[in-house]
Amino acid sequence: MDEEGAETVQPGTRKAYVLRLYVAGQTRKSLAAFANLKRICEEHLQGRYRIEVIDLLENPQLAKGDQILAIPTLVRQLPPPLKKIIGDLSNTEKVLVGLDLRPAEQIN
Amino acid sequence: MLMTEANTAHVDSAHLEKSPTGINGLDEITDGGLPKGRPTLIAGGAGSGKTLISMQFLAQGALRYDEPGVFVAFEENAQELTKNFASLGIDLEDLTARKKILIDYIYIDSSEIEETGEYDLEGLFIRLGSAIDSIGAKRVVLDTIEVLFAGFKNYAILRSELRRLFRWLKSKGVTAIVTGERGDDTLTRFGLEEYVADCVILLDNRMVNQIATRRLRIVKYRGSKHGTNEYPFLIEEDGISVLPITSLGLEHIASLERIPSGIERLDIMLGGKGYFRGSSILVSGTAGSGKTSFAAHFADAACRRHERCLYFAFEESPSQISRNMSSIGIDFNSHIDAGLLQIHSSRPMAHGLEMHLLEMRKIIEKFQPEVVVIDPISNLTNVGTENDVKFMLTRLIDYLKTRGITTLSTSLMDSEADGQAGQGISSLMDTWIRLRMFENGNERNRGITVVKSRGMAHSNQIREFLITDHGATLTDVYLGRTGGLLMGSSRAAEEAREEAETLVQQQENERRRRELENRLRSLDAQIAALRSEFETEEKELGKIIREEALNREAIARSRADMAHLRKADELL
16 A cells, blocks of 8 residues: 555645545455545545555554544644544445535535 | 362362452451452443543552563543653652553444454454553553443454453463442443452442542452452542551450550549550540540540540641640640650542541551540531441550550530440440539539440549549539539638638637636646545544543543542452
C-alpha cells in the first residue's frame, strides 16, 4: 500500500478533500477500507480529493495527534470540521453521511 | 516430567510476585502489593479516590521502586492532572520531564465518530505500546477505560478487544491498574470485572451521620492471602492512607516495667508501683470529676521522666489546657518547649471516626511517644454507630499496645449510676479508675476507686481525690458513725470532733491518774501509821516478857532463900 493516494487536489474547484486513513499493517480490514474509500472518492469526489494512508506500525507516534484508537479510522482533515469514520467503510451510505457528502448530493 | 494443572497453579501462586504500591497500609492488607505483571481492577463511585490511588501507585513506583509508569487518562488531560496532583504532593511535571511517568490523554468524542463495518482497537494497542516502550514502563494505569463504551457503539467488538487488551497487558509484563465506575448491580457499570480476574479492589465513599467515610475492600486477589474486611482510608495532603484492621492482633508483649501515675498515693493503691508500661488505662467520671487533671498528672510525670507524651484533646484547645493545668501547679508550656509534650486538639465532629484514628496514628508515628493521653475517648463515640465505635476503639487500643505505648483515656459518664464507661470499652482496658462525685452535707466531693487493674494487687478502698494548687492528692475517707462516707467539710468536722473527743479523754485520764496517786499516797500514810503502831505493840510485848522473866527469877530466888533459911536438905 502506498503512503499516499495517487490523486491530486485541483485548486480552484469546489471544496477539496484531504482524507487520512489510519491502518496498522496490511490487514484484511485495512485493505477493504482502502478499496472502499478509493471507490467512493472516485464516484463522488473525482479530481478533488487526496488520500493519505498512515500505517501506525511504522509511525506509532502519529496515533496521538488524531486520537486514533480504532483501526481502520478515516479522518477528514479538510474541509473542516474534522470528521472520523471507523470501520472497513463497507457501508457506502454511512461513509457519505460521515463525509458530509450525502446531503450535498441530494440538494444537487 | 508430568505435572497436573492443579499443581502448576499451586506453584504459580506460591511464587506470586507483588508490586508494592507504597501506599500506607495498602501493602499490608494486600500482603505486599498488587500482583506483578497482571492487571488489577479498582472499582468505585464518582469521587471515591480511584484516580488518586492509581496515580499514587505510579508515583511511588517511579520514585521508590524504579518502575516508570504510563498513565492513560480518558477523563482528564495532562495539565488538569498535573494541577490536581500538585496539591497532593505529587510533582507530575518533574516526573514526566524525567521520563519517570508518561501521561497519555485519550480523548473520545462519539459525536464526531461514524461507524461502518468492522474495526478493532489496534490503534489503542499501538499507542499504549509505544508509550510503554518510550520510557520502559513497568506500571500502567487506564483511568477509566469505560469511557470507550461511550465512544464506540459496537459492544461486541469492544468487549472482545478489551479481553484482548488485558491479555496483551499481561504479555507485556506490566503491572496495570484499570479503574471502573461502580455499577448498580455489578461491581462496575460495564462489567470490567469479567476481564480482570486477578485482583479487584472496591472503593466506597459512604455518608454515615452526615460524615463521609471512605472505605476500601479487596473483593478478590487470586493466589494471594489478603485482608477481607472493609478498611477505612483517608485522602490527605500527602496522599492516601489505609488503616489496616487485621494486621493488629493480640500479640503485644506484656511489659513488667511499671510507670508512676503522677499521683503518689495512687501508685501505692496500684500495688505500690503504678501502672504497667504499655497498658491501657481508663479514667471514667461525670462532668467535673477531675478527669483532665488526673490525665494531666500522668502526662506531667511522663515528661518529668523525659519521656515523650502525646495529648489528644477533644474538648479543649492546647492553650486552654495549659492555662487550666497551671492552676494546679502543672507547667505544660515548659514540657512543650522542651519538645516532650504535644497537644493536639480537634473537634470530634470535624471528621469521621476513621479519619480521627488515621490522623492519630499518623501523629503517633511521627512523634513516637512513650505515653498517649486521649481526653476524652468518649467524645469519639459521638461520631459513629455503637458497633463501629467499639470496633474502631478496639483497633486503636490494640495498635497502641502493640507499640508498647502506655495510654490513658478519659471517659465521660452521664450519671454516677452509669456503670458502663462509654460503649463498653472498659473491657479493653487493663486498669480502670473511677472518679466519683459524692454529694453530702451541701457539697460535692470527689472520690476515687480502682475498679480493676489487671496483674497487680490493688487497693479496694475509696479515697478522696483532692485537687489543690499544688496538684492532685489522695486522702483517706472517713467512715461516719452510720457507715456513710465522709468527705470534704464533713470529713474536716469529723476530724475536729475526734480531736475534741481526744482532748476530753486526755483530761479525764489525767484526773483519774491524780486521784489514784492520791489514794496511793494515803495508803502509804496508813501503812506508816500501822507500822509505828506495830512497833509500839512490839516494844510493849518485849517489856511484858522481860518483866515476867524477872518475876519468875525473883520467885525462884525467894524459894531458895526460904529453904536455906529452913536448912532443908536439898535434893541437889
